Amino acid sequence: MHRTRTGGQRAxxxxxxxxxxxxxxxxLAVVPMVTAFGPARGTAPQDERQTVLSNRARATLNRVVGxxxxxxxxxxxxxxxxxxxxxxxxxxxxxxxxxxxxTLTPAVSIQDASDGSGGLLEIAVTLDTVELRTRxxxx
Numbered sequence: 001m002h003r004t005r006t007g008g009q010r011a012x013x014x015x016x017x018x019x020x021x022x023x024x025x026x027x028l029a030v031v032p033m034v035t036a037f038g039p040a041r042g043t044a045p046q047d048e049r050q051t052v053l054s055n056r057a058r059a060t061l062n063r064v065v066g067x068x069x070x071x072x073x074x075x076x077x078x079x080x081x082x083x084x085x086x087x088x089x090x091x092x093x094x095x096x097x098x099x100x101x102x103t104l105t106p107a108v109s110i111q112d113a114s115d116g117s118g119g120l121l122e123i124a125v126t127l128d129t130v131e132l133r134t135r136x137x138x139x
Contacts, residue, residue, distance in 0.1 A: 049099050050130065056097040057127040060106045061134060063095070064123055069138045072110050072121055080108040097127070104128050 064072070064085065075085060082092035085108065096105050106127040114120035119138040124131060 045100075052097065052099050053104070053127050053130040054132075056095070056104075057106055057125045057130045057132045060095045060108070060127070061123065061125045061132050064108055064110075064125065065134060065136055069121065069136055072123065072136065073138070076110045076112060076121070078109050078111075080110055082106070082108060099128075 067085065071085075082095055082105070083089045086092050086094075092105075096103050098104075104127055106125050109122075109124040109126070111122045111124075112118070112120070113122035113135055121136045122133060123136060124133045
């Protein structure tokens, strides 16, 4: 690391060889780390889309369940109209979500889950690739 100048004085600093060696060692350490994180960067947009869709579907499911058993039992069908369920088209539009430049509307299904004896409903919310289900019992 230290060289001797003429007259016996030491020259401070690193030689070109030492600097190149350090750069090479850092590169050998950094390149594998960048390569390891590469696939995660590629899936981030898809993961974000799934998260947004899951959160919107969960919010819609919570809002539907909040209407109560009596209101939902009267509207049992495979594809419930959100405008009919929430009272207006404006209220139904609150459930829409925009992801990746497209606007998606959740589909809601309300079915009897009590094998015909009544008192138990299964509510499903489907939003693109996400489907959430829950059951609601009559109190």
